[in-house]
Amino acid sequence: MPPPRERILAAARDLFYRHGVHSVGVETIAEAAQTNKMTLYRHFRSKDDLVAAYARELAAEGDALWITLAANYPDDPCRRLQGWVDHVEEILTNRFERGCAMANAAVELQPGHPARAVIEDYKQRKRENLVRLFSDARYRDPETLADEVFLLFEGARISIQCGGQGPASRVVKMLRDLLDRAPRA
Amino acid sequence: MPPPRERILAAARDLFYRHGVHSVGVETIAEAAQTNKMTLYRHFRSKDDLVAAYARELAAEGDALWITLAANYPDDPCRRLQGWVDHVEEILTNRFERGCAMANAAVELQPGHPARAVIEDYKQRKRENLVRLFSDARYRDPETLADEVFLLFEGARISIQCGGQGPASRVVKMLRDLLDRAPRA
DNA sequence: CCCACTAGGTACCGATCGGTAACAATCCAG
DNA sequence: CTGGATTGTTACCGATCGGTACCTAGTGGG
Incomplete structure (x- = not known):
């Protein structure tokens, strides 16, 4: 399994494209990446940073x-x-x-x-x-x-x-x- | 002053266009239309209806x-x-x-x-x-x-x-x- | 083996979201 | 003038938002 950061970016990419940036919450992204919100925030300072x-x-x-x-x-x-x-x-x-x-x-x-x-x-x-x-x-x-x-x-x-x-x-x-x-x- | 429904639609139009549909809340629209949320919901069943x-x-x-x-x-x-x-x-x-x-x-x-x-x-x-x-x-x-x-x-x-x-x-x-x-x- | 580092999990925070209840004020037609 | 309809005000609801504290479970290199 790829490292968390890559999984998060891949999930964000899929969800942001399909549903739009504002329609997708960070929790949803973390779950789609098979991880959790804390790990997401260890790799990205904020949602804007992830975007x-x-x-x-x-x-x-x-x-x-x-x-x-x-x-x-x-x-x-x-x-x-x-x-x-x-x-x-x-x-x-x-x-x-x-x-x-x-x-x-x-x-x-x-x-x-x-x-x-x-x-x-x-x-x-x-x-x-x-x-x-x-x-x-x-x-x-x-x-x-x-x-x-x-x-x-x-x-x-x-x-x-x-x-x-x-x-x-x-x-x-x-x-x-x-x-x-x-x-x- | 135009009736509330027109003012609300005008405000929504301005704000939706400038900031995007999801970035603008109904309260903001109501205030920009110089009215309030209740009046907005008397003329539009929901935000989606307003959109x-x-x-x-x-x-x-x-x-x-x-x-x-x-x-x-x-x-x-x-x-x-x-x-x-x-x-x-x-x-x-x-x-x-x-x-x-x-x-x-x-x-x-x-x-x-x-x-x-x-x-x-x-x-x-x-x-x-x-x-x-x-x-x-x-x-x-x-x-x-x-x-x-x-x-x-x-x-x-x-x-x-x-x-x-x-x-x-x-x-x-x-x-x-x-x-x-x-x-x- | 051990220890530092990373990831997972949970619970929580304050703010804001869309939407509603209840009541007072206003306005206009009859 | 009066009465019904429309508007304004306030407070509130549950849900969700972005973001954080804290602790546990691994895990990999010296």
Whole structure:
């Protein structure tokens, strides 16, 4: 069995994503992690601290995707781009998708919350990664293209939980068409 | 002074949007409405009932925009479309924008919550209104165009509160370019 | 073996949550 | 003016919240 801290973070991650940060109490998390509240508070100073750790874990995992992508296709930006689109498709067709966990958390958290900075930094890095990807793939206007793709993706994720499987289900095809038709240098 | 029910709904709307549904207690809402908890519970059976009324009000206001749009430009779908884009720009450049109130609420609410149905119905109507708008303006593929515009808009709104004013600030220009370049019949 | 460190368990704290009972004040129609 | 309906006030309920004190049970390294 993994050490308590990992179990707590895993449980928090599952519950926070499924039910929202404010709807889940620390006791519930501790029980789901097969431990208790005291052990939770030995590893996290407060619930807010746990939420921040939750955000950091999500951000680290998101960043890891880009490292994996670069490692898998070190000299082929177009394949790398294709790999990213495949990843997007994987997310958007997941039956349990409930939107971007970090965006959802940002909705619930007050502007001053420690997790907010983590989330905002991550979203900015994500956009930069997209710009670099389009730049490497020799698209003519990588900035605009990155913004467009970024917003389409974010919009699709938030729309899924608003019953809008309509627009979201077609976004992958839209993405591929967009990338096919966008002008390249 | 407006009757209590209206004041309560107005206060709930302000507080729910600024701080989130779960972060605001009924007592706070009653005080902000310059009344008290008992009066609130005389007009709303429960907090969930108030949240559902909140969602219904947002939906009614969103629907009213389309009626206004149709009334202002009864015989000119292109001007109507232009009016809608102006409205989008107005929203996205608002300093107090914190995303779509209904999408934010959906993030916080469990799938079975009475407000969820209101929100999902509204989003579907919104998409249909967009399709009709593009169809009236004689675009070649109104469905795809509506999805694209819908997702760009939703993505921009959710991105604003993730510190991503980067992508969101350029979305209006992207929208106008997209509509200029999209093929028409 | 032993001792320090970590985890588990329980009981508890004050605060706040959504929601209600009972009663006084107010207001408006007939 | 009067009487019924609506509102205001206060106090309260049980439940749950985040967070802590205290003690016991392991457990691993010297």
